[in-house]
Amino acid sequence: MTLFQLERVDFDVADRRLISTLSLDIGPGVTALIGRNGSGKSTLLKMLAAQAAPTGGTVRYRGRDLRHWTGRSLARDLAFLPQVTPPTEGMRLEELVALGRYPWRGALGRLGRTDRSAIDEAIALCGLDPLRRRIVDTLSGGERQRAWIAMMLAQGAQTLLLDEPISALDVAHQVEVLGLVQRMSRARRLSAIVVLHDVNMAARFCDHVIALGDGQVLLDGPIADLLDPDTLNRIYGLPMQVIPATPIPVVHPF
Amino acid sequence: MKLAAAALLMSVALWGLAAVVALPLSDWPLPWADPLSLRPQQILLAYGQLPRAVVALLAGALLGLSGALMQAVLRNPLADPTTLGVSSGAQLALVAATILWPASLDLGRGAVALVGAGTAACLVMALGARRGFAPVTVTIAGMLVGMLAAAIATALTLSQGYYLLSLVIWNGGALTQEGWSGGLHLGLALIPALLLAGALARPLVVLSLGGAGAAALGARVGLIRLAAMALAVVLSAVVSAEVGLVGFVGLAAPAIVRRLGARTVGQVLMSAPLAGAVVLSLCDSALMAVAALGGPDLPTGALTGLIGGPLLIALLPKLRAIVPPGAEAGDTAPRRAPSPWRRVGVLAVLTIAAAVVTLVAGRGPGGWTVIRGDLAATFLPLRATAILAAAAAGALLATSGAVLQRLTANPMAAPEVLGVTGGASLGYAAVIFLVPEPGPVMLALGCAGGGALSLGLLSVHAMRADLAPARLLLAGLAIGALATAVLAAIMASADPRAWSLLGWMAGSAARATPGSAMLLGVLALVALAASLVAARWLEILPLGPEIARGLGLPVARIRLVLILGAGLATGAASVLVGPVSFVGLMAPHIARSLGLLRAAPFLVASWLTGAALMIAAAFGARTLSYPYDLPLGLFATLIGAPWLFATLLRGRRR
Numbered sequence: 088m089t090l091f092q093l094e095r096v097d098f099d100v101a102d103r104r105l106i107s108t109l110s111l112d113i114g115p116g117v118t119a120l121i122g123r124n125g126s127g128k129s130t131l132l133k134m135l136a137a138q139a140a141p142t143g144g145t146v147r148y149r150g151r152d153l154r155h156w157t158g159r160s161l162a163r164d165l166a167f168l169p170q171v172t173p174p175t176e177g178m179r180l181e182e183l184v185a186l187g188r189y190p191w192r193g194a195l196g197r198l199g200r201t202d203r204s205a206i207d208e209a210i211a212l213c214g215l216d217p218l219r220r221r222i223v224d225t226l227s228g229g230e231r232q233r234a235w236i237a238m239m240l241a242q243g244a245q246t247l248l249l250d251e252p253i254s255a256l257d258v259a260h261q262v263e264v265l266g267l268v269q270r271m272s273r274a275r276r277l278s279a280i281v282v283l284h285d286v287n288m289a290a291r292f293c294d295h296v297i298a299l300g301d302g303q304v305l306l307d308g309p310i311a312d313l314l315d316p317d318t319l320n321r322i323y324g325l326p327m328q329v330i331p332a333t334p335i336p337v338v339h340p341f
Numbered sequence: 342m343k344l345a346a347a348a349l350l351m352s353v354a355l356w357g358l359a360a361v362v363a364l365p366l367s368d369w370p371l372p373w374a375d376p377l378s379l380r381p382q383q384i385l386l387a388y389g390q391l392p393r394a395v396v397a398l399l400a401g402a403l404l405g406l407s408g409a410l411m412q413a414v415l416r417n418p419l420a421d422p423t424t425l426g427v428s429s430g431a432q433l434a435l436v437a438a439t440i441l442w443p444a445s446l447d448l449g450r451g452a453v454a455l456v457g458a459g460t461a462a463c464l465v466m467a468l469g470a471r472r473g474f475a476p477v478t479v480t481i482a483g484m485l486v487g488m489l490a491a492a493i494a495t496a497l498t499l500s501q502g503y504y505l506l507s508l509v510i511w512n513g514g515a516l517t518q519e520g521w522s523g524g525l526h527l528g529l530a531l532i533p534a535l536l537l538a539g540a541l542a543r544p545l546v547v548l549s550l551g552g553a554g555a556a557a558l559g560a561r562v563g564l565i566r567l568a569a570m571a572l573a574v575v576l577s578a579v580v581s582a583e584v585g586l587v588g589f590v591g592l593a594a595p596a597i598v599r600r601l602g603a604r605t606v607g608q609v610l611m612s613a614p615l616a617g618a619v620v621l622s623l624c625d626s627a628l629m630a631v632a633a634l635g636g637p638d639l640p641t642g643a644l645t646g647l648i649g650g651p652l653l654i655a656l657l658p659k660l661r662a663i664v665p666p667g668a669e670a671g672d673t674a675p676r677r678a679p680s681p682w683r684r685v686g687v688l689a690v691l692t693i694a695a696a697v698v699t700l701v702a703g704r705g706p707g708g709w710t711v712i713r714g715d716l717a718a719t720f721l722p723l724r725a726t727a728i729l730a731a732a733a734a735g736a737l738l739a740t741s742g743a744v745l746q747r748l749t750a751n752p753m754a755a756p757e758v759l760g761v762t763g764g765a766s767l768g769y770a771a772v773i774f775l776v777p778e779p780g781p782v783m784l785a786l787g788c789a790g791g792g793a794l795s796l797g798l799l800s801v802h803a804m805r806a807d808l809a810p811a812r813l814l815l816a817g818l819a820i821g822a823l824a825t826a827v828l829a830a831i832m833a834s835a836d837p838r839a840w841s842l843l844g845w846m847a848g849s850a851a852r853a854t855p856g857s858a859m860l861l862g863v864l865a866l867v868a869l870a871a872s873l874v875a876a877r878w879l880e881i882l883p884l885g886p887e888i889a890r891g892l893g894l895p896v897a898r899i900r901l902v903l904i905l906g907a908g909l910a911t912g913a914a915s916v917l918v919g920p921v922s923f924v925g926l927m928a929p930h931i932a933r934s935l936g937l938l939r940a941a942p943f944l945v946a947s948w949l950t951g952a953a954l955m956i957a958a959a960f961g962a963r964t965l966s967y968p969y970d971l972p973l974g975l976f977a978t979l980i981g982a983p984w985l986f987a988t989l990l991r992g993r994r995r
Contacts, residue, residue: 136890136891137890138887138890138891157893158890158893158894158895159893160893161893162891162892162893163893166891167887167890167891168891169885169887169888169891172888173883173884173885173888175884176883176938177677177936177938177939178938178939182939186880186881186884186892187892189877189881189892189893189894190892190893193877194874194875194877194878195874195877222677242892
């Protein structure tokens, strides 16, 4: 089963082509999207989230062209977290998570029992129960990131799209957030596509990897394929070594 | 360079045309001719038209330099004496001095203008400093300060009656001269100004790295900012004192030289005066030529304003690249209320109490009384009508402001800056001038039509720019500036009908009939209901378009709907109370500072606060100068604005 099918997708900004005739299938599980700065990772993720429309070609989600999904029906199935999460003036954690029910209830519908249980479950899954009445802006970076992921879970989404969710976090919080994504995927059969800069974190927590360079696919396969010096050199343009370690080898530049 | 020469040549030709029409070339006096032997037409040329051409060049150069300095200091391509409210401050000081303390003008008009310009600049800079001098926020703050100053100046003008219409003409920026003294003053100011600007060029280059970066290079950031800004303010005050309000030359000149290839701060500083001189001279000569050929004699400031509005819109795309990330975000949130709906309830009780008290209490010939008996039967319905109209207008403006502040996530957003009121004023003016003896219905239609038209223009522009909220506010400001320029030109025509326009702009609830007050009341209730329907959108929209889209909101469509709704509410309110009031900005601020941060209680509290503020303003306007009514809109502005600026200044320093 494939989640996304991209067919000859182009993406232009002003006078530059960021992505050119890209064809790609993305399956279930946790997929790391890696590549150098400007390789088109974030652009690709935004197209998958229907935040940006491709200039040419088609993107299909669950076999249906993204242009034919309506906003709310897509949001019930697919959730997107931008790279920079906005400030949430005076909002409590549980209120933020409750916003995730908008795709189900719209502007006016009252939140019913199913909504309440979806919200409670999302908060519990992210281990945020003790914090539910805290103001989101007063949480720590990792807690805040988990709160946003809880909102995505409350959406009932089967697929999570995360744009560099750990770039501003210390290593403990990085493990906390990516560990949560991995557990979600195992326990609830969710899929996630995560833009990452840290190869070791990708190798540790993801199932598949897609590497982009100049808007082209450089690597598409199981995560184990990433742990190869030649492949890494091709992706980053830098000689890299793969050092044996537990549970998996680590990657480091020479 | 070629372009500048061509423009200058064109300007000289137009000026020559005007001069030759007035006096054939063969009759022109020689420079060394004895003044006493000149005929009146010759005197007019030697002491009127010739110095006017020189003044246009010099004033343009000074304004160009002033604008270039401000843009360098604030790193904001939209800064200029007009957009920062500095010109309006100078104008207010001069109007106030003329009316309240004429003796102070003996100190020199320049000194008086400088006090006003300096005060306005300090206020804008203080507001800007709280928000890291974010360009959009500083520009909006400047425009608000300018609007406030203009409102106070209007109030003073109105209080003195018809005699001050000449003052209004001066406000329009007329370059008419009666001798060489004006040119001499400006010339004396320009030379040291150029030298000082040259000395400041290199420090300003360092400053262009941003405050922290410049400090890291060892620059004394505060001192550089202060010196350059002080120089810019002095220059604009000198021009204001000499020729009045000539807008947007300081905006246009640096924009033009940048387009022509000036890149560094130094290049811009040295060439902007030249461009400013050419631009203003061209505008002035064109108007002189039009007047000489039998056309209307319009003040130059009106024409530069007409050019300035569209120019401001054209410059908006330049902003994107230079805005520091996060700088436009609002200030920190106040502490959240523990039980918001209880506070809303208290607010509702207070509002109703205010309405009841102001209904029955009042001032009579014998002092403060409670109305009763026959008097009550006669006057209560009248008062009730006025109070209902004022409260409904306040509630409408407040709702519109609350929606806009949520939509843009910018605490400076307000219906006043949407350009809707400017458009409504133009519609009102059009009806006054085009329809003989217009009735209230015609006038209301004119207002609504003008407001709707400017709203339509705004939406078209906004749709093209993907409705980025910050650009929208600035586009609204540009439309407002355009309207102000046209209105200034109308005022300057000295037509008696301009007087009724001025009266409407001051705002009053006394014109309301029971029918129109009821209608406005119903509209206010509809607006409240509609905003509550949209409450969930308004909860999500401040989180930004990506999150909103991710949750399935049709963002562009929702923004359009909300903006149209806010514009209609503003237009409906301004038909009755006039275009000027800060209620739409103030009421949401008060609601927020009460800790009502979630959308629904925030919207209800804003609505109530707006109504209460206008009820209080109506009471004050009715009683303070009994038995005369003061203009309501002006009263609301005057009591609200100082409080508003105090709140904005209290925000946390970044």
